[in-house]
Amino acid sequence: MAIDLIDKMETMTGAKALMTAMEKEGVKQVFGIPGGANLPMYDEFARCNIRHILARHEQSAAHMADGFGRVSRKPGVCFATSGPGATNILTGLATAQADSSPMIAVTGQVPVAMIGRDAFQESDIIGMSNPVVKYAFQPRQANEVPEAVRKGFYIARTGRPGPVLIDIPKDVQQNEAEMEFPDEFKIQGYHPWADPDIVACERAIDMLLNSEKPIILAGGGTIISSAFAELQSIAETLMLPVVTTFKGKGAFPENHPLSLGPIGMHGHAEANKMMTEADCVLAIGTRFSDRSVGTFEAFEKRLKIIHMDVDPAEIGKNQTAQVAVVGDVKASLRIMIKLLLQRSIKKTEESTWIKHVKETKAYWKENLKIHPGEMGAAKILRKLREILPVESIITTEVGQHQMWASLFYDVIQPGTFFSSTGLGTMGWGFPASIGAKVARPDVPVVDIAGDGSFSMTENSLATAVLEDIPVIVFILNNFSLGMVAQWQRTFYDKRMIGVDQEHCPDYVKLAESYGAQGIRAQSMDELEKAIKTALSSDVATVIDIPIDPLEDVLPFVAPGTSLSDMVLPS
């Protein structure tokens, strides 16, 4: 398998081989929690140059690694012990898988001879994790460890990225073996990238040119592939309006005249309207999730679809494409740009369509009704946008605040907005912001949070404080599980069950008890001061912003309906 060996054979333990192989992959830190079955690998931290960042729950460790991976586009690494340590990372794996995030999870396992005997802290994590990982390894001999790590990192970061699990029995960590660290290797059944399809790109251009109302739908794949400049070039050359999915939010600068923002259940009114009116879509790196497109049948009905994706299995899964361009979207877009140059195509005159798009956008900028109070979600998030430097990184939790962020926080520098969009994991944003800050210590990192989600992983404050990772948690606090409450108000005749969190805990005191900074902001003045204080602080800050518990997220496309059924604020 190993064609070329860069290092000489060396005798060492499996645990040492793990750390050595990870150093070779460029790993600088691991997020994790030690336990009985991973102590041998933990002992190696004493003898290597990898920093250990202690989490307070394995799920959070996984989200930290995920946040690091999304921002740095290199696999983030988390460690957990066997049994409950391993099962606690399952949500983290599923979150990373749903959002195609590169991640390596290394779990301890009971010794090989104990596997299958229901040993103490034994869990069949290989079996349990199967549907939520891109691949999983369980080396049964110490000398299999380096290759598992090498292949694991390769699989996690290439093609459509995803989480890889490496489950290492304790005796495999302890045993010594002659180790080879392969440089080159082959995985027969894995073809992460198809060659760019020039013919399909040509057809895509013709289809766009022959449509009256073409539009671009940029998905998360645009961000993963960092095809920002290419997307902007195509949009400007062909003068195409750009909508995004929620995961694609910020693939295109949201202050650009051609930007309409995200479509979907809580998409921008102008984005949903124009998506519904368009007759041809260039869909880039998206799986057409139900939350983005509403009912599949209604979406594809009057639309010609050009589908560009790295994953061939996405073509035709949720929507039927007339033109499929399989391959890395950045490479495909570059080919389109080249073809446009060769054919000297550059639109300079505004079509009736683009004029209509701009009018619609201007109309909704003026006329979308927002909460009338001083501390309405729109005003709060616009204030945050106004003060934060453009290069700041945003993560979000999951719920109303997340959708308000989508509606009212404009991403100006592409690739600075991250959220758990696929699995919708509450509690993701805060640990992910810690991982993001580790990847980019030079820029402010803000977790736009709600009180419900933040409660789920708030103990990561210990990590932020003790490991000196000064992130900002920005809580839109409606003292409830707000999105569920909104659905109960809307669909369940206002029977409010299990949604009231009351004033528990006090987030300022909570922050202070961890040694973080806690600030409550009850007016726009206080909010402005709080954000500025947080930005100039070298300790993690929680800003608690009480809001109206009855504020709904609008516009709203109810589940099982189409984008044209969008409900607007009245």
Added chain:
Amino acid sequence: MWAILSLLVENKPGILFKVTNLFRSRNFNIDSISVGVTENPDYSRMTITTYGDEKRVAQIVKQLDKMIDTVEVRHLDEHKTVYRELCLFMINLSNANDSMEINKIASAYGGKVHDVKKKSLMVELTATPEQIKAFEELVRPFGILDVARTGVAALQRSGS
């Protein structure tokens, strides 16, 4: 549409689990499955038959192809493929002539008769699923006591 899929997979523990788990988690159906090692012990061949419209079968093939452990996934054209299933039938004998009748039917389908007892006999049949079904209909009146089937094994004809 009935479809025959042929998978060349790495011969490692856990692959059968991953393949069947994919069918379960993606809401696909397995009609039959057979697995065996190939001439090269590093690989196994899985033959899976399934139902679905064209789009669905294409999606199954793509999802299987995406699996890292699958080296090759093919949707076989049944007209260019030899496909057979081995089936064992235990059949009830109630009248004196039954044994002879069943023997006739079995030989018409190329079956072999085993384990002839006073009250039952066993027929071994290697045939296509359609032929097996037809045989089953013919012997049903005698009373089928038990059935065991291997699932389809298939190979594309050379040159096609």
